[in-house]
Amino acid sequence: EDQVTQSPEALRLQEGESSSLNCSYTVSGLRGLFWYRQDPGKGPEFLFTLYSAGEEKEKERLKATLTKKESFLHITAPKPEDSATYLCAVQGYGGATNKLIFGTGTLLAVQP
Amino acid sequence: EAEVAQSPRYKITEKSQAVAFWCDPISGHATLYWYRQILGQGPELLVQFQDESVVDDSQLPKDRFSAERLKGVDSTLKIQPAELGDSAMYLCASSARDRGSYEQYFGPGTRLTVT
Numbered sequence: 171e172d173q174v175t176q177s178p179e180a181l182r183l184q185e186g187e188s189s190s191l192n193c194s195y196t197v198s199g200l201r202g203l204f205w206y207r208q209d210p211g212k213g214p215e216f217l218f219t220l221y222s223a224g225e226e227k228e229k230e231r232l233k234a235t236l237t238k239k240e241s242f243l244h245i246t247a248p249k250p251e252d253s254a255t256y257l258c259a260v261q262g263y264g265g266a267t268n269k270l271i272f273g274t275g276t277l278l279a280v281q282p
Numbered sequence: 283e284a285e286v287a288q289s290p291r292y293k294i295t296e297k298s299q300a301v302a303f304w305c306d307p308i309s310g311h312a313t314l315y316w317y318r319q320i321l322g323q324g325p326e327l328l329v330q331f332q333d334e335s336v337v338d339d340s341q342l343p344k345d346r347f348s349a350e351r352l353k354g355v356d357s358t359l360k361i362q363p364a365e366l367g368d369s370a371m372y373l374c375a376s377s378a379r380d381r382g383s384y385e386q387y388f389g390p391g392t393r394l395t396v397t
Contacts, residue, residue, distance in 0.1 A: 174324075202384050213286075213373050213388035214325070257324055261384055267338035268313065268377065268384060272324025 172197045172262050176273035183248055183280050191243040191276045193258030203241050204270060205234050206257040214257055248280045284308040286389030288374050294395045300362035303392045306355070307376030313337075315386060316349055316359050317373040325373055331357060364396045 175194045183189055195203065202221050206214035218227045220236040227234050231252065233244040243256055255277050259270035287306040295301045307314050312333050317325035328347065329339040333354040342349065346365070351357040361368055371393050375386040 204385070206388075211391075211393065213288075213375075213391045216385055216387055219385055259324070267327070267330055268386070269315070269327040269330060269338060270325070270386060272326070274322065274324050 172271045174273035180277040193241040197262040199263035201261045204259045208255045288389040298363040305374030311376035315375040319371040
């Protein structure tokens with residue numbers, strides 16, 4: 171069964187203090203791994219898709235990397251506006267569905 | 283920038299009442315999804331449509347939930363009767379191709395509270 175585990179559950183950083191969020195996954199065949207940002211009371215906002223081990227993508231202060239078992243979301247010199255819940259999801263091969271299997275997220279708080 | 287539209291944004295209903303949510307996907311997106319997100323958890327798929335056809339509704343509680351996408355554009359999710367455990371965020375998402383570009387774009391969600 172496809173499964174996603176995110177750690178830590180919550181992370182508090184000082185502004186400018188870089189860190190990484192972890193997403194461990196098990197999937198029968200990985201079609202894609204997705205990172206989303208979710209602000210309170212809002213829908214998830216798409217950030218990145220990673221398709222194969224070794225792939226990296228960047229957007230502003232965020233960089234996502236992928237191995238065969240996990241993905242990392244690196245946050246460099248975060249700002250208070252980066253505070254949000256970051257969700258990781260996988261999509262596997264097999265069947266007609268494109269459903270995403272989500273982790274429970276990492277709640278990031280960046281203090282000024 | 284194109285967005286997924288959902289309404290209402292908030293809904294409070296009493297248990298045993300009927301409730302309906304509406305979603306308008308990004309123009310041209312053939313695939314539409316309804317997810318449910320309980321507070322503190324990740325979204326879970328309820329139903330996936332490809333055009334007007336249901337592709338996956340294995341996690342939809344069919345005794346009380348129904349979903350339709352009659353013309354292959356906008357969609358309605360209905361709950362009848364609502365139960366206390368249905369309180370959650372209901373999210374609609376869409377994607378451009380069935381098996382090609384897999385990114386799913388989410389709407390703002392409908393926060394349902396059942397009292």
